[in-house]
Amino acid sequence: MDKGELYKKGSEMRRELMGGAMADQMATSVYNDPLMEKFGDWTREAVFGLLWTRPGLDLKTRALITVITDTATAAWPELRIHLRMARRQGWTEDELGEALLHTAGYIGAPSVREALLVAKEVFAELRAEE
Known part of the structure; x- marks a missing residue:
């Protein structure tokens, strides 16, 4: 694949x-084979290059929308990633x-119960990393 400007x-x-640490870790553990690559x-192109860079909403709001949609669609592994992203964008654990x-x-x-259980684990991991 040609890795152009959107990439x-x-x-x-x-x-x-x-x-950087999470992006690098995912590159070597999740996206390290041809299928997942x-x-x-x-x-990178369609989601991060097009959606996340659109005007109209700030990154903090987009992060919250993503957490909510992960919960609504029961995307638990993705919720783990997006909760971390939301915390990096300034959302508190309480919010x-x-x-x-x-x-x-x-x-x-x-x-929501499952999402809160995932959040509990992620927040504990983030606190331990600090």
Whole structure:
């Protein structure tokens, strides 16, 4: 795949959102085979290069939207990643917890319970890393 301007733009945005350590870790553990490398290239262009760089919303708001959509679609591995990104964008543990609780009335308690359990683990990991 030709790694053009959108790939470069998306790679920079991804690194900004995740932090260098997480981006590097994922590159060597998740996207280290041809099948997943193709997916990683696509997400750099389509998700990080196009969606995350659009005008109209700041990165902090986009991060919260992503956490909520992960919860609504039961995307638990992605939620782990996006909770970390949301914390890097300035959301507090309390704010993210409240946002997740708020969604219970719209998507249901079981999904929110699972999201809160994921958040509990991620927040503990982040505190231990500090």
